[in-house]
Amino acid sequence: MCILNWSLEFIAGAVTHFRMQTELDQGAVDNRGIIFGIWYRDFAVHFGYIASLPVLLWAIVKSKHQAFSWRLAWTGFLLFSLLIIGYIHFEVQSYFHPQLAFWYFEMAIGIPICLLIGALIISFIRGDEVDWWTTMTTTPVIAAWLIAIAIKYVAQQTP
Numbered sequence: 001m002c003i004l005n006w007s008l009e010f011i012a013g014a015v016t017h018f019r020m021q022t023e024l025d026q027g028a029v030d031n032r033g034i035i036f037g038i039w040y041r042d043f044a045v046h047f048g049y050i051a052s053l054p055v056l057l058w059a060i061v062k063s064k065h066q067a068f069s070w071r072l073a074w075t076g077f078l079l080f081s082l083l084i085i086g087y088i089h090f091e092v093q094s095y096f097h098p099q100l101a102f103w104y105f106e107m108a109i110g111i112p113i114c115l116l117i118g119a120l121i122i123s124f125i126r127g128d129e130v131d132w133w134t135t136m137t138t139t140p141v142i143a144a145w146l147i148a149i150a151i152k153y154v155a156q157q158t159p
Helices: 002-020 032-041 043-062 068-090 098-102 104-126 132-157
Strands: none
Touching: 002 043, 043 068, 068 104, 098 104, 104 132
């Protein structure tokens, strides 16, 4: 997923760099900021989640020998991608109560993160060997999610 994201960011960056090299005629309107916004800010987001679906399906299939809790966590990431695709392309958050719509992203990313927490705890309780890479990558993600929720909650409470 990271390689996919980096590849999309590289493509967007290359297109933006190429487009920004164009000389403008004297007195011409400079629309390069719009180009920057479309290609660089939105490209990876709009196409990345869709492109991640086959990657996530492949990961779920390849994890058939893993514990059920870990397969469930990978399925949670697939669900998260589907929810974000719904958010970006179909504005499904508009069908929710405004308070739920405000927390849509945090709830969507919370599904796989809570499943990751569960898989990690179950693995530790069962005495399964959890590699250092899994521990070192899931811990900051969990912490960042909790911090983001706390910051957004405090900002919402502050008038």
